[in-house]
Amino acid sequence: MIDEIEIRESLPSDVASIEKLYPDAFPDEDLLPLVRELLREEPIVLSLVGITDRALVGHAIFTACSIAGRTDKVALLGPLAVAPARQRQGIGSAIVRAGFRKLENASVTQVYVLGDPAYYGRMGFEADDGVTPPYPLPKEWCGAWQSISLRDARPPLHGKLSVPRPWLQQALWAP
Numbered sequence: 067m068i069d070e071i072e073i074r075e076s077l078p079s080d081v082a083s084i085e086k087l088y089p090d091a092f093p094d095e096d097l098l099p100l101v102r103e104l105l106r107e108e109p110i111v112l113s114l115v116g117i118t119d120r121a122l123v124g125h126a127i128f129t130a131c132s133i134a135g136r137t138d139k140v141a142l143l144g145p146l147a148v149a150p151a152r153q154r155q156g157i158g159s160a161i162v163r164a165g166f167r168k169l170e171n172a173s174v175t176q177v178y179v180l181g182d183p184a185y186y187g188r189m190g191f192e193a194d195d196g197v198t199p200p201y202p203l204p205k206e207w208c209g210a211w212q213s214i215s216l217r218d219a220r221p222p223l224h225g226k227l228s229v230p231r232p233w234l235q236q237a238l239w240a241p
């Protein structure tokens with residue numbers, strides 16, 4: 067586990083390090099076009115970086131989304147990346163949890179993610195079949211669509227998640 071990590075919103079001066087982090091963390095997937103587009107979407111995006119020993123070692127984006135016909139403020143988590151040499155030291159979960167606190171302060175009530183339940187379940191995410199993702203998922207991915215409530219005991223939300231333009235690419239929602 068890491069002793070000290072600074073987690074803060076990303077700055078324009080972090081972009082070069084963020085652009086290096088993604089190919090390192092995802093050698094088989096090019097997420098940079100999505101990340102670049104999302105970073106241009108301020109203020110609807112919360113972009114958090116993790117810094118240890120003055121090096122940028124992790125990054126996560128939370129995008130503000132909505133559900134048709136509802137006023138609830140909700141967000142989509144992704145992508146999330148930690149430098150390979152610094153994985154399994156608690157950095158990814160620390161960044162996500164810091165994001166929850168910031169989103170809670172911004173009155174966001176629910177966060178959605180498409181990812182491995184073995185990882186996101188540790189942070190409290192649970193499979194969500196009330197709100198559907200923007201594109202239908204293959205059957206074997208259904209358990210990977212998850213959400214976490216940032217407020218206690220709220221009735222489950224229903225509807226389709228409405229995402230901003232950078233996320234409107236079917237390839238991002240398919241194997």
Ligand SMILES: CC(C)(COP(=O)(O)OP(=O)(O)OC[C@H]1O[C@@H](n2cnc3c(N)ncnc32)[C@H](O)[C@@H]1OP(=O)(O)O)[C@@H](O)C(=O)NCCC(=O)NCCS
Nearest residue numbers: 091146147148153154155156157158159160181182184185
């Ligand atoms: C997935 C990722 C963000 C996790 O960040 P991290 O800082 O390494 O994770 P944490 O240290 O907070 O948590 C580590 C724990 O989660 C588990 N874990 C990590 N990645 C996992 C995965 N893909 N699936 C299941 N469990 C995973 C580990 O088993 C570890 O637990 P352990 O040390 O008890 O074995 C990071 O490994 C990464 O960037 N991977 C490559 C890119 C990627 O797959 N991103 C996922 C975005 S959906």
